[in-house]
Amino acid sequence: MCPSPYFLPAVVTYFRERTRLWAVAGVWTGALLSALNLYAAVATYIPQFLVRNDFRLVYGAALNAWEHGYGHLYDLGGQKNTVEGLGAYWSPFLNPPPLAWLGTPFLLLPFDAAIVLWSALLVAAALLAWWLVAPGTGLTRAAHLALFVGLFPTAFGVMVGQPVALVAAAVAASWWLAEHRMPVLGGLALSLVAIKPQLALLVPPCLLVAGQRPMFVAWLGATALMVVVALVLLGGDGLQRYRDVLALASQWEPTRRYAIAGPLGLGPQVYVVEAVVVGVAMFAAWRHRHAGTGLPIATGIVASLLFTPYVGFQDFAMLVVAGWLVMRSRATTVQVALLVGGYALLELALVVLALPILVAEAALLISLAWPGDSARLAPGERLPVSRDARLAPEARNES
Numbered sequence: 001m002c003p004s005p006y007f008l009p010a011v012v013t014y015f016r017e018r019t020r021l022w023a024v025a026g027v028w029t030g031a032l033l034s035a036l037n038l039y040a041a042v043a044t045y046i047p048q049f050l051v052r053n054d055f056r057l058v059y060g061a062a063l064n065a066w067e068h069g070y071g072h073l074y075d076l077g078g079q080k081n082t083v084e085g086l087g088a089y090w091s092p093f094l095n096p097p098p099l100a101w102l103g104t105p106f107l108l109l110p111f112d113a114a115i116v117l118w119s120a121l122l123v124a125a126a127l128l129a130w131w132l133v134a135p136g137t138g139l140t141r142a143a144h145l146a147l148f149v150g151l152f153p154t155a156f157g158v159m160v161g162q163p164v165a166l167v168a169a170a171v172a173a174s175w176w177l178a179e180h181r182m183p184v185l186g187g188l189a190l191s192l193v194a195i196k197p198q199l200a201l202l203v204p205p206c207l208l209v210a211g212q213r214p215m216f217v218a219w220l221g222a223t224a225l226m227v228v229v230a231l232v233l234l235g236g237d238g239l240q241r242y243r244d245v246l247a248l249a250s251q252w253e254p255t256r257r258y259a260i261a262g263p264l265g266l267g268p269q270v271y272v273v274e275a276v277v278v279g280v281a282m283f284a285a286w287r288h289r290h291a292g293t294g295l296p297i298a299t300g301i302v303a304s305l306l307f308t309p310y311v312g313f314q315d316f317a318m319l320v321v322a323g324w325l326v327m328r329s330r331a332t333t334v335q336v337a338l339l340v341g342g343y344a345l346l347e348l349a350l351v352v353l354a355l356p357i358l359v360a361e362a363a364l365l366i367s368l369a370w371p372g373d374s375a376r377l378a379p380g381e382r383l384p385v386s387r388d389a390r391l392a393p394e395a396r397n398e399s
Helices: 007-017 019-045 055-068 076-085 097-108 111-133 139-150 152-159 164-179 183-195 203-209 213-251 268-287 294-307 313-328 333-347 354-369 393-398
Strands: none
Touching: 019 139, 019 152, 055 076, 055 097, 055 111, 097 111, 097 183, 097 213, 111 139, 111 152, 111 164, 111 313, 139 152, 139 313, 152 164, 152 313, 152 333, 164 183, 164 213, 164 294, 164 313, 183 203, 183 213, 203 213, 203 268, 203 294, 268 294, 268 354, 294 313, 294 354, 313 333, 313 354, 333 354
């Protein structure tokens, strides 16, 4: 006996309407995962912060540049001597100059105190990203917070001092400012992703294709200024050292483990896939050109993590921000399923490794390019992507 054609939609509606049940389940799941993360932090990462916390590399690079000039920022010998002088374990500092600039004020503090302050900054940034972007109210928002904090890539990033939470906060702030009719300030906030640009590399082009020109221009101007300052400070020798470091990073297995270059290997096939990713992302952004900034930014995040050859395990925390933006923009049933399944894959990333995660990312990107409600909006009509949308002039006029 064949099921009624109304059976599946009824089931979907039933589960969608159980919001309080899902919120309670989310809070408990996030709390349990957070307890496991706290145990890992206390048992492993806090006692071994001199080896495991990457802030030692930021602090060491900033100190080396401060003492020997910014032309030596990527002098690996100087980095090694400085970091080992802190009593810490050295590995190359691979990030762009703005991250070292951000680390420079911390030189006012002893390293042991600076690392605590840095960790507090990362926690505050993660909370800011949740506060600005997470959808829903009350218990639902609490569930999003618990699941975000409980996700091991998020917790791992904070434990090891990676600046992922700072990038997430910058992207979240850029979206919030744009949705509150401050696109220029949103573009300036977006420029702060320069501390780790590969996490949101394709967000600005997606915004441009989606018609968010003031935001794009503001981002471009601020980023261009940072590039000029970096080039002046580095000089010719410093720039060559930076190129050498990037060449080293492209061959380093840990930076490719969760990128498409991991399963595909290095070669022309990677460039073909990257070109396809960019094409799909630009098409998706164009389709959502009347849907505000949420979906273009979400598209840019997902595409960036697929495009870049440098992806760390902790970088997947950015996908939570993308997921929140998708949920704010009338996520389809397929997208909700991908977000739930993707969360499970990210939590088990150390077990399932890269391929299933890459497939889930690709499926989410394709779903964003697929015809949906936002693609059928009339010109000028907007989805209610912000919980404060009712305060917008258009909403007040309509009411």
